[in-house]
Amino acid sequence: MISAKDPVCGMTVFREQAMTAAYEGRTWYFCSELCRRSFLADPERYLGAREPSEIVSPSARRIAYFTMEAALDPAMPTYSGGLGVLAGDTLRSCADLKIPVVGVSLLYWKGYFEQKLDEWGNQQEHPVTWEPGGPLRLLPVTVSLTIEGRTVVVQAWQYEPVGVTGGRLPVLLLDTNRPENAPEDRELTFWLYGGDERYRLAQEIVLGIGGVRMLQALGYTEIDRFHMNEGHAALLTLQLLRDATPVGSTEWDFAAVRRRCVFTTHTPVPAGHDQFAYDLVRCVMGDLLPLEVLQMLGGRDRLNMTLLGFNMSTHINGVAKRHGEVSQEMFPGYAIDSITNGIHSVAWTSEPFRQLYDRAIPGWRTDPFSLRYAISLSNQDIWDAHVQAKTRLLDEVRRRTQRQLNLDAFTIGFARRATLYKRADLLLSAPHELIETVKQVGALQILFAGKAHPKDEPGKEMIRRVVQAAKQLERDVTILYLDNYELLLARLMTAGVDLWLNTPQRPLEASGTSGMKAAHNGVPSLSVLDGWWLEGHIEGVTGWSIGSRTMAQKPDQPEEARELYQKLRWTIMPMYYRSRDHWIDVMRQTIALNASFFNTHRMVQQYAANAYV
Known part of the structure; x- marks a missing residue:
């Protein structure tokens, strides 16, 4: 039997009995599923060259x-x-x-x-x-x-x-x-x-x-x-x-x-x-x-x-x-x-974008504010990194669901705690609008995820409504609700979709951070103007808004749904399919303006x- 060292805990393991994972063209061996998943979440933590760790006394x-x-x-x-x-x-x-x-x-x-x-x-x-x-x-x-x-x-x-x-x-x-x-x-x-x-x-x-x-x-x-x-x-x-x-x-x-x-x-x-x-x-x-x-x-x-x-x-x-x-x-x-x-920039930036930033923006890992220099990244570099991130997401979707999604199709992500005020079903409130958009503009894929609290029956019912709508629309729009939303899936989704959607009922979104994670991977947001998006939104530059900035009147859900559908049909999806350079401009600006600010380094400081x- 041939032995190897677990890169996470340092234990010696026999390869024939160990759990494995592939990374950078080689196989790594682990003593437990815990160590294997820790490695897959952040390989560089265990393999990258770093200064010697400092042990600081409790006092x-x-x-x-x-x-x-x-x-x-x-x-x-x-x-x-x-x-x-x-x-x-x-x-x-x-x-x-x-x-x-x-x-x-x-x-x-x-x-x-x-x-x-x-x-x-x-x-x-x-x-x-x-x-x-x-x-x-x-x-x-x-x-x-x-x-x-x-x-x-x-x-x-x-x-x-x-x-x-x-x-x-x-x-x-x-x-x-x-x-x-x-x-x-x-x-x-x-x-x-x-x-x-x-x-x-x-x-x-x-x-x-x-x-x-x-x-x-x-x-x-x-x-x-x-x-x-x-x-x-x-x-x-x-x-x-x-x-x-x-x-x-x-x-x-x-x-x-x-x-x-x-x-x-x-x-x-x-x-x-x-x-x-x-x-x-x-x-x-x-x-x-x-x-x-x-x-x-x-x-x-x-x-x-x-x-x-x-x-x-x-x-x-x-x-x-x-x-x-x-x-x-x-x-x-x-x-x-x-x-x-904010969010931790290195933890939530996908490997393709990490490699891009390492080449083009040295020092971004210790100073995420320097991501503002992403404004000079080339279209080809941004798009290549995005395609790699999207491919990794669709591979995971295939592994979980046995469904092969279309790499070229416009893909929306929505992943939140499944509770009523998050309104996961707002996008599906008028199915005919989605069908018409697909007919006029192009293919559409929507990925949902999120858990309802065990005692939140309305939240569970909302999941059922999304799944039922997916069945009704399956001939025209591909909709999947991915179960057991957790860190690894969150990292893939926020990096791999083309657009991040957030539709909370105002003013119930204290902040929200999923759109910040998407921004670090060049994924723009379409979101209700609440929480952090009031600070990160510039219309057509870092993404798009739903509803008004002011809270003078009670939010009108039918009106918000109409605005959502209109922007998808007439602005967002046409830009993605027919003006790719313009779309990449929005991706670039999303990184430079939002990722450089909405991070926990700035927050902790x-x-x-x-x-x-």
């Missing part, structure tokens, strides 16, 4: 970034969607820029869920099957906390994103699946966004209170800023308040805690903010703080995690300019800033300047 970390979910690795089911993807990209950019951050999240043994769709579009949810290992390391330290009067022991797994400059960043994934815990407590880190209110509150206790205690136990004693990525982690402020107050004292040092905390809100609707009845809080959390203190900080009737975070933070921000304004209207008593989201320092 040198000054910022703790708390998040309920984080998309760190395609093989690790520690995320469900946009919030987790943003967190993962944020941590990667912090590693690139060597910002002294430590990440804190939870480890989920059964993940969010794996989605399977039957031929009618009925969603079935299955647990994710995986074992922590490979790039994860179990730390030899535990902490304890009290839940429902029981002692719960918490352990931590460490994952270390390695930046393109060699910087390492520790991410602690908290876990209660230990033999000394009661069965119901071992399951607290099984499911992401699963269970009832009691389960959710217990998870947030593990994240916020357990996270602070774990940092202390591991020697992270010099944390200046605790950054809460949404309200799930707001209970950390209560632990900090306890720590800042002498034993037996009733003089709570709110100001000391407030100076150390930063809060980012992502939710533009009141119903989206976690709230818990005080009876439940007392039952699950116990007497960490007196009830009157909780009511003062988190609301009189229910513990509102967003209010708790707001009241205990020195800096609060939304995730786009419009979202900051909406949040200010929702919470008029608070000063709410905005820092527009804004946090450092406006919130951390």
Whole structure:
């Protein structure tokens, strides 16, 4: 038997028994599916030449970034969607820029869920099957906390994103699946966004209170800023308040805690903010703080995690300019800033475009702002890279569905969480319009993807409507709904389609980042003017709009659908088929104007300047 070294974890494996993957003309060998998928997601991370990685001691970390979910690795089911993807990209950019951050999240043994769709579009949810290992390391330290009067022991797994400059960043994934815990407590880190209110509150206790205690136990004693990525982690402020107050004292040092905390809100609707009845809080959390203190900080009737975070933070921000304004209207008593989201440029740029940028824009990996120089890229180079990215996407579609799509056909991508306000079915609301467009202009292919929350029946019904419409239109328009949308598929879709579509109901799109990912691959957007697109849209230059910029009147869905169809038929598809040079101009401008700005390097630098320092 011939042995080889796994490039991800460094283990020696026997080739005859190993899992394999092909890259750059050779075969690579892996000890597990986890390592194989990690490699395929970002081969250069494991093979590329980099400066030696720096190991920074815990005492040198000054910022703790708390998040309920984080998309760190395609093989690790520690995320469900946009919030987790943003967190993962944020941590990667912090590693690139060597910002002294430590990440804190939870480890989920059964993940969010794996989605399977039957031929009618009925969603079935299955647990994710995986074992922590490979790039994860179990730390030899535990902490304890009290839940429902029981002692719960918490352990931590460490994952270390390695930046393109060699910087390492520790991410602690908290876990209660230990033999000394009661069965119901071992399951607290099984499911992401699963269970009832009691389960959710217990998870947030593990994240916020357990996270602070774990940092202390591991020697992270010099944390200046605790950054809460949404309200799930707001209970950390209560632990900090306890720590800042002498034993037996009733003089709570709110100001000391407030100076150390930063809060980012992502939710533009009141119903989206976690709230818990005080009876439940007392039952699950116990007497960490007196009830009157909780009511003062988190609301009189229910513990509102967003209010708790707001009241205990020195800096609060939304995730786009419009979202900051909406949040200010929702919470008029608070000063709410905005820092527009971004995406990690290297992680979301497809291999063909990476190679193009490496040749033409040296230094873009460490300074994504230099992508503005894409304005000088040649038409042929841009188109060649796009065709390669599109080919890779269609190959994956064929592997998943056994359907061979047309490389030359105009292809639209729509991939979002399947919930009503995302309006995945707006494009299909008038099927005859699509048929006429195909007859007049040319072939059309549409790729959908996205999971509905297991309890979101309207979202599941929307998936069924899309699948049913696909059956009705199959003679004229090729429409596929790809199941189990995850990081690897997202990277292929955002890079490989010709147009990215986004149709949320305004003003419910806090930011959105999928169009930013598309922009890094020269894919323009057709989108409702909400979230980040209000800042990235220049009509006919970086893409096209649906609806008005103003919110003076309630959005008119039939009118938005008409505008969508008109722009497809009379502007967008004719440009693609009949004026290819003009189309590539839009691709080039999309990269130069949007990819150069809407990235997490710029975003993290804004946090450092406006919130951390």
